[in-house]
Amino acid sequence: xxxxxxxxxxxxxxxxxxxxxxxxxxxxxxxxxxxxxxxxxxxxxxxxxxxxxxxxxxxxxxxxxxxxxxx
Numbered sequence: 001x002x003x004x005x006x007x008x009x010x011x012x013x014x015x016x017x018x019x020x021x022x023x024x025x026x027x028x029x030x031x032x033x034x035x036x037x038x039x040x041x042x043x044x045x046x047x048x049x050x051x052x053x054x055x056x057x058x059x060x061x062x063x064x065x066x067x068x069x070x071x
Contacts, residue, residue, distance in 0.1 A: 005052030008043060015042030 018024035019038040026032050032041065047053045 002052075003054060004043075005046075007049065007051035008046040008053045011046040011049070011051065012039055012042030015039070015045065 015024055015038045016035075019032050019035070022031060024032040024038055024041065026037065026041070032038055043053055047056075
């Protein structure tokens with residue numbers, strides 16, 4: 001069984017084309033240059049349209065390492 005639907009594929013393809021032409025913008029208005037970010041935007045758009053896309057992963061917030069006290 002396929003993980004992603006046809007519409008998801010089309011949305012990612014469209015986002016990649018827009019990135020290549022320099023027209024893909026992030027939510028903050030910055031031009032997207034990262035390939036991974038373009039894919040994420042395409043999948044997000046597919047989710048919003050109701051396409052067959054697995055839900056976003058739940059990420060836990062990483063804690064900073066405690067620095068050793070200077071003696």
